Amino acid sequence: MDRPHVYAMADAAYNEMMRDEANQSIIISGESGSGKTETAKIVMQYLAALGGGCSGIENEVLLTNFILEAFGNAKTSKNDNSSRFGKLIEIHFSTMGKICGAKIQTSVTNAALVMGCSSHELMEALSTHKIQAGKDTITKTLTLWQAIDARHALAKFIYASLFDWLIEQVNKSLEVGKRRTGRSISILDIYGFESFQNNNFEQFCINYANERLQQNFNWHLFKLEQEVINYVKL
Numbered sequence: 001m002d003r004p005h006v007y008a009m010a011d012a013a014y015n016e017m018m019r020d021e022a023n024q025s026i027i028i029s030g031e032s033g034s035g036k037t038e039t040a041k042i043v044m045q046y047l048a049a050l051g052g053g054c055s056g057i058e059n060e061v062l063l064t065n066f067i068l069e070a071f072g073n074a075k076t077s078k079n080d081n082s083s084r085f086g087k088l089i090e091i092h093f094s095t096m097g098k099i100c101g102a103k104i105q106t107s108v109t110n111a112a113l114v115m116g117c118s119s120h121e122l123m124e125a126l127s128t129h130k131i132q133a134g135k136d137t138i139t140k141t142l143t144l145w146q147a148i149d150a151r152h153a154l155a156k157f158i159y160a161s162l163f164d165w166l167i168e169q170v171n172k173s174l175e176v177g178k179r180r181t182g183r184s185i186s187i188l189d190i191y192g193f194e195s196f197q198n199n200n201f202e203q204f205c206i207n208y209a210n211e212r213l214q215q216n217f218n219w220h221l222f223k224l225e226q227e228v229i230n231y232v233k234l
């Protein structure tokens, strides 16, 4: 495709899925603020228009964007509505090409269930560090900054657990597991590359994920080009 257009890309994926009865993937990449999430929404709207039926599931799929953005986005210096999570949205189609379900997978941690401890235990866990030396356990008090770090880590853990729970509820309402048809289009929209004045582990993870995605893209592109060259030589 010489001049790619978001509708044309979505249309090609839909037609190839129907023609070849094969699952398709659309990967949206670019730096933070370049418009990945907006593009993903346009793709979803286009597919909803193509595959809308009487079940109304296509509207439910579109409405999940509001919930996910409310809990998973935040303002940064690059983007007022920046995704702080990566998502893979699988949209499943019936043999007639109608949307019959969807599934969302996010890349926020899947860990974590119950805390189940007293406030004293929590305070101790946030302000001390335990080291096992043979049979003995040595308890070391953390510095103020180490304790603040531990508190932030705990807050992130609780929020990630809430987010995971939310995704689980959304997926239950879009339930598709029982109705896999072998015809699906997956849209990948991850947090974009970012570089602030002060960067931390979050930026390291985000940028690493983007580098890996780009590497994958390059690999496929060059492999495809190599195949064309080999074909022409023949």
Ligand SMILES: Nc1ncnc2c1ncn2[C@@H]1O[C@H](COP(=O)(O)OP(=O)(O)OP(=O)(O)O)[C@@H](O)[C@H]1O
Binding pocket: 030, 031, 032, 033, 034, 035, 036, 037, 038, 039, 078, 079, 080, 081, 082, 083, 084, 190, 191, 192, 193
């Ligand atoms: N097609 C579009 N039409 C109108 N506005 C757009 C469009 N694409 C992007 N924008 C504007 O740019 C902003 C950033 O876009 P978006 O959130 O999609 O970026 P992103 O690449 O997903 O960023 P991040 O990696 O930080 O999540 C949007 O909030 C919107 O204001």
